[in-house]
Amino acid sequence: MTGVISGSGQWAYVAAAYGLTALLTGIVLWTSWSAMKKAERRSDALRANNRRGETPRGDRK
Amino acid sequence: MHAYANPTRFLAIAKPLTPWLLGVGLLLLLVGGWAGLMLVPGEAKQGETARILYVHVPSAWLGMGGWTSLAIAGLVQLVWRHPLAGIAARAIAVPGMMFTALCLATGSIWGRPTWGTWWEWDGRMTSMLVLLFLYAGFIALTNGDEGQKQGGTLSRGAAIYALVGAINIPIINRSVVWWNSLHQGPSITLRGSSIDGALLWPLGLTVLGFSLLFGAIVLMRMRRIIADNRVAARLRRLADDEGN
Amino acid sequence: MKAKHQRLILALLALGGVAGAGVLGASALRDEAAYFRTPEEIEAGKAVVGEPMRLGGMVAANSIKRQSDGITIVFVATDGKASIPVQFTGIVPDLFAENSGMVADGRMRADGTFVADKILAKHDEKYMPPQMEGMDKAVAKAAAKT
Numbered sequence: 001m002t003g004v005i006s007g008s009g010q011w012a013y014v015a016a017a018y019g020l021t022a023l024l025t026g027i028v029l030w031t032s033w034s035a036m037k038k039a040e041r042r043s044d045a046l047r048a049n050n051r052r053g054e055t056p057r058g059d060r061k
Numbered sequence: 062m063h064a065y066a067n068p069t070r071f072l073a074i075a076k077p078l079t080p081w082l083l084g085v086g087l088l089l090l091l092v093g094g095w096a097g098l099m100l101v102p103g104e105a106k107q108g109e110t111a112r113i114l115y116v117h118v119p120s121a122w123l124g125m126g127g128w129t130s131l132a133i134a135g136l137v138q139l140v141w142r143h144p145l146a147g148i149a150a151r152a153i154a155v156p157g158m159m160f161t162a163l164c165l166a167t168g169s170i171w172g173r174p175t176w177g178t179w180w181e182w183d184g185r186m187t188s189m190l191v192l193l194f195l196y197a198g199f200i201a202l203t204n205g206d207e208g209q210k211q212g213g214t215l216s217r218g219a220a221i222y223a224l225v226g227a228i229n230i231p232i233i234n235r236s237v238v239w240w241n242s243l244h245q246g247p248s249i250t251l252r253g254s255s256i257d258g259a260l261l262w263p264l265g266l267t268v269l270g271f272s273l274l275f276g277a278i279v280l281m282r283m284r285r286i287i288a289d290n291r292v293a294a295r296l297r298r299l300a301d302d303e304g305n
Numbered sequence: 306m307k308a309k310h311q312r313l314i315l316a317l318l319a320l321g322g323v324a325g326a327g328v329l330g331a332s333a334l335r336d337e338a339a340y341f342r343t344p345e346e347i348e349a350g351k352a353v354v355g356e357p358m359r360l361g362g363m364v365a366a367n368s369i370k371r372q373s374d375g376i377t378i379v380f381v382a383t384d385g386k387a388s389i390p391v392q393f394t395g396i397v398p399d400l401f402a403e404n405s406g407m408v409a410d411g412r413m414r415a416d417g418t419f420v421a422d423k424i425l426a427k428h429d430e431k432y433m434p435p436q437m438e439g440m441d442k443a444v445a446k447a448a449a450k451t
Contacts, residue, residue: 002399002402003106003402003403003405004106004108005106005108005174005399006108006399009174010108010109010110010174013110013113013170013173013174014109014110014112014113016170017113017166017167017171018094018098018112018113018116020163020166020167020170021116021120021167024159024163025159025274028155028156028159029083029277029278032278032285033281035282036281036282036284036285036288038285039284039285039286039289039292040284040285040288042292043288043291043292043295046291046292046295046296047295050299101434102434102435104432104433106400107400107428136316139316140309140312140316174399175400176426176427176428177398177400177425178425181425182340183340184338184339221319224316224319224323225323227320228323228324228327231327232327235331239338240338240339240340241339241361242340243340243408243425243427245427245428245430246429246430247430248430248431248432255429255432256431256432257431257432257433257434260433
């Protein structure tokens with residue numbers, strides 16, 4: 001009842017908030033990046049296959 | 062093939078832009094986070110816990126800004142049938158939901174030492190929780206296979222859902238003004254800031270840093286959806302050709 | 306072009322309708338969505354004796370008195386227009402102090418005292434570095450007077 005938050009216990013709350021933020025942001029960043037890389041590799045590979053003329057109509061881009 | 066024209070032009074910008082947003086965003090966050098944790102003093106009453114502000118406010122801004130852009134993209138998709146807009150809306154949903162969750166979590170972690178409670182059902186917290194559920198519903202409507210069923214963009218139902226959900230954004234914003242609440246009133250308004258300048262500047266860095274990171278994540282997710290759509294279109298064409 | 310305009314008008318009309326409904330709903334909820342009652346509302350007769358409710362207000366200056374049992378406190382909650390005496394037995398948050406906001410869970414007693422079983426501290430929107438604390442209090446006092 002001092003009107004002021006004091007003591008070293010507060011750093012635990014700060015660490016939890018920053019840690020959680022870094023963790024969640026990192027996970028979303030990483031999954032977005034790797035899913036993008038995977039999808040773009042797949043798309044590029046399929047286009048390269050098409051260019052080799054495996055379809056009669058070719059690439060009508 | 063006009064559906065292809067725009068994504069191609071978009072990719073020409075998005076591909077070089079992604080690493081820049083990512084790099085500058087991370088750099089700003091590193092500086093802002095370091096300043097918020099180490100450089101600035103604790104707050105007069107809240108002590109060190111006030112430092113949670115530097116991650117809480119950007120999360121709130123991006124959670125709400127995320128839905129606002131998602132709804133605008135939904136409107137553009139609905140009215141102008143611009144396929145990129147629908148793709149953008151789908152790409153925003155996951156990072157928007159993540160920042161909304163972070164806003165709730167960091168707020169709760171701040172509330173325990175400050176208010177003396179992890180959670181109370183006041184107007185601000187309740188409306189923010191509603192936003193989290195709105196995101197979850199939108200993701201269920203549009204993710205993965207559902208997205209491909211809709212030709213890789215946004216169904217009319219999902220676009221309308223995005224627009225209707227947008228009504229929650231001004232409610233969140235005004236909740237602490239309309240209803241008396243446990244959450245404090247707005248610190249930063251058009252008339253200025255009631256956060257002292259000595260404590261305010263790292264917030265500018267983290268808000269900008271998280272915003273750039275948000276942009277990078279949205280671009281990555283848009284590129285992923287575009288690539289998936291191209292694969293799906295090509296496979297469809299191959300199947301058609303074999304059928305002939 | 307015409308279909309596009311039609312869709313735009315339709316979407317905007319629908320949006321306006323939803324926004325209107327939202328504002329109507331929000332203002333209808335004005336009372337129900339309030340997290341706490343102010344001393345003024347309670348004095349105006351919005352509290353039923355013995356019913357669980359929440360009271361929010363500033364802790365009046367020099368009003369906190371500790372009872373002889375050592376853990377019961379009595380103070381006055383005010384919103385500048387009305388004042389309610391509050392009695393509480395237990396531990397209050399660090400930020401609970403005179404000239405500072407608080408929210409109490411409890412019920413009104415017939416003698417006009419609010420008996421709280423939980424007290425939360427309410428922080429205001431100000432963030433000040435420690436050396437300016439004195440100024441912050443001056444500002445708070447000025448704000449309480451108006």
